[in-house]
Structures are given as structure tokens and as C-alpha cells.
Amino acid sequence: APTMDEGNWTSVSEFVLLGLSKEQDLLIIVVLLVTYLVNLAGNSLLLGLVVTDPQLCSPMYFLLSHLAVVDMSFASISLPQALVHALTQHRAISFTSCMAQLFMYFSVGNMENYLLAVYATWRTTVCDPLRYAAVVTRSLCLKMVAASWAVVIAHALLHTVMAANLRYCSNRLQHFFCDIRPLLLLSCARPLTTELVTYTVGFSVWLSPFVFILASYVRIGVAVARLRSAQGLRKALSTCGSHLTMVLLTFSIVMWLNFHPDSSDTQGHDLKVTFLDKVLVPTLNPIVYSLRNKDVAAALRRAGRKVLAWGMAWP
Numbered sequence: 108a109p110t111m112d113e114g115n116w117t118s119v120s121e122f123v124l125l126g127l128s129k130e131q132d133l134l135i136i137v138v139l140l141v142t143y144l145v146n147l148a149g150n151s152l153l154l155g156l157v158v159t160d161p162q163l164c165s166p167m168y169f170l171l172s173h174l175a176v177v178d179m180s181f182a183s184i185s186l187p188q189a190l191v192h193a194l195t196q197h198r199a200i201s202f203t204s205c206m207a208q209l210f211m212y213f214s215v216g217n218m219e220n221y222l223l224a225v226y227a228t229w230r231t232t233v234c235d236p237l238r239y240a241a242v243v244t245r246s247l248c249l250k251m252v253a254a255s256w257a258v259v260i261a262h263a264l265l266h267t268v269m270a271a272n273l274r275y276c277s278n279r280l281q282h283f284f285c286d287i288r289p290l291l292l293l294s295c296a297r298p299l300t301t302e303l304v305t306y307t308v309g310f311s312v313w314l315s316p317f318v319f320i321l322a323s324y325v326r327i328g329v330a331v332a333r334l335r336s337a338q339g340l341r342k343a344l345s346t347c348g349s350h351l352t353m354v355l356l357t358f359s360i361v362m363w364l365n366f367h368p369d370s371s372d373t374q375g376h377d378l379k380v381t382f383l384d385k386v387l388v389p390t391l392n393p394i395v396y397s398l399r400n401k402d403v404a405a406a407l408r409r410a411g412r413k414v415l416a417w418g419m420a421w422p
Contacts, residue, residue: 120202121201121202121278122279124283124285125198125280127189127192127193139189143390146389150179150389153172153403154175155410156410158172168397168402170222170229171397174219177222178219178392181215181219184284189283206271206285208284208285210264212285213263218256220357223354223357224316225248226350227324227350227354262312269301275290276295291305313362353396360388
């Protein structure tokens with residue numbers, strides 16, 4: 108990060124977000140808007156099915172409904188604001204709103220990773236399906252989700268407090284939302300302690316769910332290799348392969364955004380990769396993890412028949 112003269116420090120009451128401008132390609136803005144709406148539609152559909160269909164009341168679907176809420180929240184933290192800023196001349200965000208956005212971004216973003224870790228851990232019941240009902244209980248689900256929230260909120264609070272106490276020599280943020288790395292670049296002096304805590308704590312919080320996921324899929328891989336049924340093998344590979352692809356995509360993006368060296372040449376790449384993280388992944392999650400599931404598909408058909416019957420009965 109470039110070092111600035113601390114004598115130039117002035118109190119910052121707002122930041123100007125320069126990640127997207129009015130001159131941005133209209134096609135990009137349209138794609139972002141459409142993808143965001145698809146995100147809301149897909150995740151809302153899954154959430155509605157889990158809430159209204161009694162056959163989707165298992166702990167696993169409760170977890171997936173929680174993932175749907177997180178995915179919608181993750182995209183909603185910054186994309187609506189970024190689209191408005193891109194289409195108007197007003198691109199400022201208050202200091203307080205910026206810190207709140209930073210807190211929510213870290214909380215919700217890391218929570219998605221922990222939910223994927225819990226889901227992958229439970230997928231290991233393919234190794235011993237008879238123990239599924241005994242192991243995967245609603246009580247365990249609530250405890251794991253609560254523990255995950257406690258970890259990510261503490262992590263987000265730490266980063267937010269550190270960012271709020273930095274001295275900024277500029278308020279022109281080269282991003283479309285408030286993130287810790289572009290904020291560090293605006294600091295008057297290189298905040299070594301803040302950077303050290305950011306990368307060490309951030310790495311541990313990021314690495315923990317990734318280790319659980321890899322360990323889970325290694326165990327699943329061993330179990331799948333022992334399957335003697337060709338049809339069962341293809342089904343297991345199709346399901347677990349798509350899940351693992353999404354996990355690798357998610358964590359590769361996190362690795363790039365948080366652990367590559369800072370330079371002006373990479374800022375444009377950062378914006379593109381962040382769009383991928385905040386738009387594409389949350390949109391694909393309900394399709395990969397839920398809507399391809401036969402139980403969810405059956406629930407969708409039942410819901411469709413109810414809507415059709417209600418429409419025909421309407422006078």
C-alpha cells in the first residue's frame with residue numbers, strides 16, 4: 108500500500124465510491140441488474156418452498172434456507188447502491204454507512220463460507236446413511252449456525268473497529284463498496300498492525316471452513332470410490348462434483364481478493380473478481396445446492412399445482 112504524509116490527514120465524513128461510473132458500459136450494468144434479480148428470485152423461491160412445504164422441514168433444508176438468506180443479503184449489501192451510483196452523479200457514502208457496510212460484508216460473506224463447510228460436513232453421511240437421522244439433528248444445526256455467526260460477527264467487528272480508527276488522507280475509494288483493502292490504501296501511513304491483524308486473523312477465519320470442506324470431500328471421495336453401482340457412482344460424482352466446483356470457485360475468489368499484492372495494475376481485476384464473488388456465486392448457489400435436488404423439485408411441482416388450483420378456483 109502506498110504511504111501518505113500523515114500531516115495531510117483530515118477528518119473524513121464520507122467516501123466517494125469510484126468503482127463504477129456513469130460512463131461504465133451499459134451492458135455491464137444491465138447484466139448486473141438482471142443477475143441480481145435472478146439471485147433474489149432463485150433464493151426467494153427456495154426459501155418459500157422450505158417455509159411452506161412440510162416435506163422440506165429437515166435440518167438440511169433449514170441450513171439451505173439459511174444459505175439462501177445469506178446469498179440474498181450478500182448481494183444486497185452493495186449491488187443496489189452500486190447500480191444507483193453508476194447511473195447517477197451522486198456516488199458518496201457517509202463514514203458511518205461505510206463502516207456498517209464493511210461490517211455486514213465481512214459478517215455475511217464469511218457466514219456463507221461457514222455454511223458451505225457445515226453442508227459439506229453433513230454430506231459425509233453418504234459414507235454412513237443409516238446414521239443420518241441420528242447425526243444431523245435440528246438442535247445440532249442450530250448450534251452450528253449460532254457458533255458460525257458468533258465467529259464471523261467477532262471477526263467483522265474487529266475489522267470494522269480497526270478501519271474506523273484509521274487516519275485517512277483521501278476519501279476517494281477506488282471500489283464500488285467499502286472493503287478493507289481499498290480503505291487501507293487511503294490510510295495516511297502504512298498501518299502495519301492493522302494489516303498484520305487483517306491478514307492473520309482473516310486467513311485463519313477463511314482457512315478454517317476450507318479445511319473442513321476439503322476433509323469432508325476427501326472422505327466422500329473415498330466412500331464414492333468404494334461404490335459398486337455404476338449408476339450410484341455417476342450420481343454421487345455429479346452431485347459432489349458440482350458442489351466441490353462451487354466451493355473451489357468461492358475460495359479461489361476469496362484467496363485472490365485478500366492475499367494478492369497491492370498494485371494499481373490489479374485494481375481493475377479486483378473489481379471484476381469482486382463482481383464474480385458478489386453476483387455470480389450467490390446466484391448459482393440455489394441452483395447447485397437445492398433446485399437440482401429431487402425433493403426440492405417435487406416441492407416445486409406441488410407448489411405449482413397449488414397455485415394452478417387456486418387460480419382456477421378464483422371467481
